[in-house]
Amino acid sequence: MPAFLSQIAEFIDSPVFGTIQIATLSYIGLLWVGIIIWVTRDAINRSQSLLFQTFSILINIAMPVLGLLFYLIVRPTKTNMERYYEDLERRLLLEGSAEKSLTCEKCLTLVEKTFTFCPSCGFKLKKFCPHCNGEFLSQWNICPHCGGEYGKPKKDELKMKVKSVRPRRLIAHRNKLPEKTAVPATEPLEETAQTL
Numbered sequence: 796m797p798a799f800l801s802q803i804a805e806f807i808d809s810p811v812f813g814t815i816q817i818a819t820l821s822y823i824g825l826l827w828v829g830i831i832i833w834v835t836r837d838a839i840n841r842s843q844s845l846l847f848q849t850f851s852i853l854i855n856i857a858m859p860v861l862g863l864l865f866y867l868i869v870r871p872t873k874t875n876m877e878r879y880y881e882d883l884e885r886r887l888l889l890e891g892s893a894e895k896s897l898t899c900e901k902c903l904t905l906v907e908k909t910f911t912f913c914p915s916c917g918f919k920l921k922k923f924c925p926h927c928n929g930e931f932l933s934q935w936n937i938c939p940h941c942g943g944e945y946g947k948p949k950k951d952e953l954k955m956k957v958k959s960v961r962p963r964r965l966i967a968h969r970n971k972l973p974e975k976t977a978v979p980a981t982e983p984l985e986e987t988a989q990t991l
């Protein structure tokens with residue numbers, strides 16, 4: 796037996812080698828447990844799926860280093876918190892733009908609220924209230940400024956028209972009265988007949 800081989804055999808039998816063995820094994824064991832703890836925490840932070848969390852932990856228990864490599868490849872890129880804040884940011888941005896813009900009824904382009912015509916298709920986005928001349932969206936039928944209905948005269952204006960029409964009709968009615976005295980008289984007719 797060559798000298799160096801017998802030296803190795805002696806070293807393997809020595810208590811020093813036993814200590815090194817124990818130290819190495821405990822180091823690997825600690826690393827293994829550490830990886831499992833880290834993967835457990837990371838999987839919980841990145842996924843809400845119990846299946847994914849269990850799978851990540853089990854694969855790292857079964858295959859200490861390869862499992863970690865595999866986990867690093869398949870884990871979600873963003874944590875739950877990152878996704879939550881991104882979603883929040885997106886929603887806030889959308890709300891902000893919704894305040895300043897509106898969608899064209901015809902071509903669905905997002906346009907500024909101040910626009911009267913759609914720059915994309917030329918659709919008339921606004922119309923003017925016939926009662927108060929206030930500007931409002933084409934799809935609305937009630938004016939938000941005065942409450943008037945688009946395309947219909949306002950209630951007050953209707954009353955005005957009725958008032959202005961009534962006296963003329965009455966006069967016409969009275970003028971016809973002498974001819975119609977034979978007609979079965981209603982109360983107001985009787986009154987007018989008496990005064991005549």
Ligand SMILES: [Zn+2]
Pocket residue numbers: 899900901902903904913914915916917918
């Ligand atoms: Zn348009």
Ligand SMILES: [Zn+2]
Pocket residue numbers: 924925926927928929938939940941942943
């Ligand atoms: Zn109006």
